[in-house]
Amino acid sequence: MKQPSRRRRGVILTLKGWDKFQAAKTQTEFNENAGDCFSLEELSDRTRLALHTISRIQGRLEPVDKSSLQSAFAAFNLELCKEDYTQPNPPDDLELRHTNPQYDWGEAPDVSVFYGRSLELVQLGEWVLEERCRLIALLGIGGIGKTTLAVKLGLQVQAEFEAVVWRSLQNAPSLEEILTSILQFLQWVLRKEIVIPESFDGKLSKLMECLINHRCLVILDNVETILSHAGQAGQCCSGFERYGQLLKRIGEVPHKSCLLLTSREKPREMVFLEGDRTAVKSLLLKGLNSAEGQQLFQQKGQFTGTEQEWQLLINHYGGNPLALKMVAAGTQELFNGKVAPVLQYVEQGILIFDDIRDLLERQFQRLSAIEEEVMYWLAINREPVSLVELTANVVTFSSQRLVPSAIKSLLQRSLIEKKGEHFFLQPVVMEYARQRWIEQVCQEIQDRGIQNAQTPTSHSLLSDR
Template sequence: MTITEILQFVDNLIFTETDQHLDDLQKRIIEELFKGKTYKQIAELYNYDEGYIGDESRKLFKTLSDKLGENINKSNFAWTIERVINSKIVSFGGNHNINSYSNCQNSNHPSNNKNSQETEIQKSSYHDLTLSPRIIRFYGREKELEYLSNCILNQNTPLISILGLSGIGKTTLVKRFVDFNLDKFEVIIWKSLKYPKSLNLLIDDLLQVCKQQPEKNLDDKIKQLFNILSTQKCLIILDDIQNIFTPGELAGKYQPEYQDYQPLFKLVTETQHQSNIILISQEQCPEMESLYPELYPIKSLEISGLYHSDILQNTGLKNQDSWLDLIKLYTGNLMFLKTITVLIAKNYDGEVVEFLAENTLHITQQIQSHFQEIYNRLSPIEQQIVLQLSKFENPISREELRQTLIETLNLSSVDFNNGLQSLQQRYLVSKLKEDKVMFSLSSVFREYVRNLSFTLN
């Protein structure tokens, strides 16, 4: 059972009893209680007084106790809610819509007579988060969450792209935002393009979630979709967008069979509606950037590494004082840290100091496979540039890099500039501004490319 399902269920119970949805703090308290955190730990995590967190929790327990007819307290809160949810799922014949119980209660609640508009919203709400990830732990990213909230809830930006290297935490960040804002949208749909499908089939899926029969041709389906985006407050998340781009070409070039996604994204920004689309991608395309964001309805949030020692809690690692050094070595990438943590646990008995003492950036088999997939997506020009860049330990200026490539590979200035820009759009090359502009490969990717270069030679 996911925390999203639990939050939805508790939110519906609270709403039927109080006519109010859970606020952000209440959602955080529920999530942390389900992780087994104490009031003191929750207070420290979110900068609140411990007594205040206790008071807010007890108010929640009181409301839920009245609603469910059970004595709910801190010690039995988590298992009681899970037991009630499971019992309601069984009683509805295996229907996994956990809102069924509270929706049933809504029909006799006096708020239905007071606020018919709210009732209509409840009736027409469709949430499909089947393909969204389950969040077990979440640390930091307060600024990123605040940025997302401002873009979507305050500015109502129609198209937002969340960008960064794979494993950096893009999907987890968006899921966290969704968990905290379930009540802000009538329609929430999460779709993964890990195995991409045509736009025609994707829109069929979106319409069917909203209980609409798709029209026969694509233009009519798009009209149906935009009618929903205009009449209801929708949030649609499309994850793994990079898979609709062409491998072996510069970043952001659509595969022919997915070319019609491009006009759809443009239409989202040019058509008047009240909804929001979030694109999650490792690769940037022209529709994801805007030179004048204050004038154009597009926002991009680029996610970098997470340097927070708590992300290694409960991993079995020792030498906690050295955890931050390990995190920095692997650029705060959660996927890299997950696989290297397993290696340290098995080969070094969890001794982080012993691992770091070797002064070697280990590339595990999982990291190697991951980068092999990324390297194979690069164009030949990009491959030449990264092979050359991997020879330099320190950042290098654009002119020095260009001159080296022209002399050794006879690469034209046009090809060089296009390739360098594309690598930045893939978040493999960083631009550093010091006395002059310098460029550098991501350190973990650089180590992979060096190993690759050795095998090629």
């Protein structure tokens, strides 16, 4: 028997309501908690609401009773007004994707299992809906959740668009192919007599015409596929330079649509277009926090660990959801779901699950010699370092002047992170880089004989420590 469609009762905060709540919370944290964020438990005490209700309220995806919102607001001396809450989107994500033929979600993955990212969704929602940004990039290391977040965001905002079209560049299609496929879809959906031009320029102009006259959301996933492995990060591969033209046109020409892209590296064109006042934005995705990471584990089965063990494990993998999923599977298979023994291995730097190695290896293969050297140096040094320290410690004088641009490029590739003036590696990246470097040194020693092992990239790094 066909199930009647599930009615979702309750309400969620609007962006406006969420902003109001966050502002009051931040002010109270400042006044009463020395500026530190309230933990979920503290919020629960203060609002007299259950922990999961607080998470739902802040996440804005799952509905709650209106009275719960009122309690949450009252706890911060706010009154809940009509514009602060709304009905949530109807059914679940998969149903949403198929409810309307205006939305072509192509091969976008299912995102019904989704944790965290409430801040990111609010920020992105503002860029798309309020600031009407024309070009937005979701950036970050492989597996951090770019594709998943892009789908989630798309589903949340799709009702605001006349057409939504998702295409992946994973198999490196030419821009002409992509343009034709997008135009074919728009032709149908906008019920327009769009004659698809033969020439590339004609197709690009036709697309721009659609984006100017209709509000469309175009999502391009896996843009790093068409970016070059060689040289500085973010340049289009030879033969794919036209994608650069597309980004430039979409970022520069006023129109009412939005191109959302996901990529491990920031395309070069965006670097020039981006700025506070422009309609071009990018968001660098960080990992999930400990509570969200735990939820991801729980979805795979039963696990046991103390709060501190969880925190160590999840931090070690930088909250990378793909890495965590793999670790969850390994922890189930090898350690009966116990976190403590996994941590013992992790702390000795022994255990890196194979799939994560593959993921990182693919990222490393894209690096230039100087980028690789900087990675190794950061891995061996372990502590965060400033640009000045890094430059001073790079071995050859000729490569010293390349350090700033290598750092820039590594940041764009999301392989290094920056806090204040200092650069550092996520623990799992650091462990991987150390192992890779050791393997390289061993290989060189084997190849040349111990006396002659003097390559600048690896051996002299060793001599300093």
